[in-house]
Amino acid sequence: MSQCLNPDCLHRNPDGSQFCQKCGGKLRLLERYQAQRILGQGGFGRTFLAVDDFKPSKPPCVIKQFLPQAQGTATLQKAAELFDQEARRLEELGKHPQIPELLAYFTADNRQYLVQEFIDGETLQQELDNNGVFTEKKIRSLLEDLLMVLDFVHSEKVIHRDIKPENIIRRKSDKKLVLVDFGAAKQMSRTSLSVTGTVIGSAQYCAPEQAVGKPKYTSDLYSLGVTCLHLLTQMNPFDLYDAMEVEWVWRDYLNGNPVSDSFGKILDRLVETKPKSRYQSVAEVLADLQPSSGTVP
Template identity: 80%
Template sequence: MSQCLNPDCLHSNPEDCQFCQKCGSKLRLAERYYAKSILGQGGFGRTFLALDDFKPSKPPCVIKQFLPQAQGTATLEKAAQLFDQEAQRLELLGKHSQIPELLAYFTADNRQYLVQEFIEGDTLQQQLDNQGAFTENQISSLLKDLLKVLYFVHKHQVIHRDIKPENIIRRASDNKLVLVDFGASKQVQRTSLSVTGTVIGSAEYCAPEQAMGKPQYGSDLYSLGVTCLYLLTQASPSDLYDPLESKWVWREHLNGNQVSDKLGKILDHLVETVFKKRYQSVEEVWEDLRRYYGKPPTRQTPQPVTQKFKFDIVTVNSNGQKINRRPGQAECIIEDLGNGVILEMVKIPGGTFIMGAPSSEAGSNNNQRPLHRVTIEPFLMGKYPATQAQWRQVASFPKLKWNLYPEPSNFKGLNLPVERVSWYDAIEWCARLSKRMGKPYRLPSEAEWEYAARAGTNSPFHVGDTLTTDIANYNGNCTYSSEPKGVYHQKTTPVGQFQHANAFGLYDIHGNIWEWCADPWHEGYGGAPSDGRVWDGQHIYVGDLVNVLISKDTKVLRGGSWYGNPDYCRSGYRFSGGSGDLNVSYGFRVACALSM
């Protein structure tokens, strides 16, 4: 069934309907999302279970419709601000395995909509209702799991402000806890912690300073502590605190549930009403968990998860018209880099291809020739260019040779590709990642990059004869063939925003960011190796020593960028940059040997 989103209708329609049979409203949002049923309704609007009709597997998602019940101009403005704020916070936090991913945020029919990842599972409130009070082991596991998420949230200067059992979901697929509903969250500026603001949050779980409009990072820890007390006792938090005695009396409501002194001390410290006496940071709670339970909840090296994923593969003609669409599937290895940051590595199958661009290809030149056959062994390559969240996390690992600036990018956003990083920076980043994970992460060779980008095609682009701005991020004021001009974003876009992967399952291969390769620059392919290895300038004789030294200090960049025209985005296009260059269009994509 398709649920009508018109607030005055909400009629259920047969699945194949494009328009509501009762009111005539369009059923699909943004031509891709359609609601199946109503999940809930609150003061700010309705939440719908929906499907993404744009993807072959039609994965479930959640549509949040802004439809405030409050009255008064000021109240409505505040409600709209909070709805918009949730989208901003989800985008700011980027991709975290235990925070729902923001998929879209837009206005349709004069109503605001937010679309996010659907988390299948029960809330902790539902789990409490179904299974009864939590045990000490369950509470300690809960703390270890959620503190990692809170560390990530606080590290990115966000206070959630509404932690409670209804906003924590135990995901059915892996039993992990997922923190949801960032509508009350607040981004912290350096001056804002001392400024009184709006009181937001659920009263029973709200820290005293937050109730006064002055939330702190420790306010989230207080709410987490109250949540734990409620789950242990099944008693309302208001019954667990004696205002006449100004103390917590939660132990009187355990009803035979056993709680050790070590956990009791941690919980007491979490719910301390005097802010300065409470835990001030996630790290302080971790330290007590380590001391009392003997196992630090971080510092573990999780085993990578292997999973298959589906995607759309499209082909366009020289006019930019999509002439074919087919489903694709690939396998990727998901590495946990810590603090909720993941790295998705796609398995690239081995094979042989013709490297370079023929003279008949528009825009090609001699540095992309002679055409030559290259055989590539299977390897792993990043599903996306390295993001700023991944860069920041790995930059925090111990230094090996060079210092790494944690936030080098001009365009800020955790899910945006990292840019303004030199070839040397990328090499250091890969080395730190390799040492931490115990695997040989590196930049791809130029041959590996082109083989992975083409993904079995021999056309200028993996999508066919030209490129359009609904497929890739480049300067849409320019064209390559007969396609119309398009959008020029004038900046990078979040990785994976453009839905069309190539046949190997790689995204953003064309445009968005130039990607460093490991190879020194050569003016053509004369003498290039045929086995896909890095073409080391030290072993190639180009006429004289000066040219060799120059080739060693100048490296290869591939893929084009947001700044350039579509010609630069061709699979066979080559570009060069100085090893130390910092440019707002230079980033990278990581590779690794398959034998991990």
């Protein structure tokens, strides 16, 4: 089927159609990319599974259509800037094998689009829903894999700002974890490190400093830590934090899923509410993840 991209129509047409049978709109973007179905929708736009008709194998790809729900000129302008930033970030970061490659970025029918590599696999949230809680071994493996991707992102002076189970896909072909959705990513400079910016991210995974518009590189480590706690317990992160006692109580929700003391301490340090008490870099976390060489604790 061919999916109409007109936001006011979205009619599904038979394969081979050049124009939408309902609204008459063109079904191919740039005479090349043809949407097949809607994958999802967020505050800034819609994503479609599509095919690239210019290549002999007609490989799948993802079309992101900028379609802000926000109202007001300033808000719309900010949303447009973020969409443009995502395209720029993807172009810079997509050279990493565990980040989707940007294939195209353009305007058609007065709407912005970006086309990116399709990652075939399940998100960690889908994996959790289908298979149940993650074991310590699985979480360790997740951290070792994803921290290397995060190290690359941070080396490019970018903070992802929206790390959560829905934005991590386990690729079917090689079981590697792929970090997606750089729509909230922020390019860091010396000046921006101290300037309060727009609050972006998913509330239950968001570091306290990010929640007041001052994200740091360690904010991504916090979100990754909270992601691990959610995968270990299948509980909403808000329920894993006791606001009255001002402490994480995730161990109360393990329900027989054992976590060693040493690994528990790593998780605790990842989700420290004070940025200075948290791990300051990916390298520090990876060092603690390495098995002990007989040193006295």
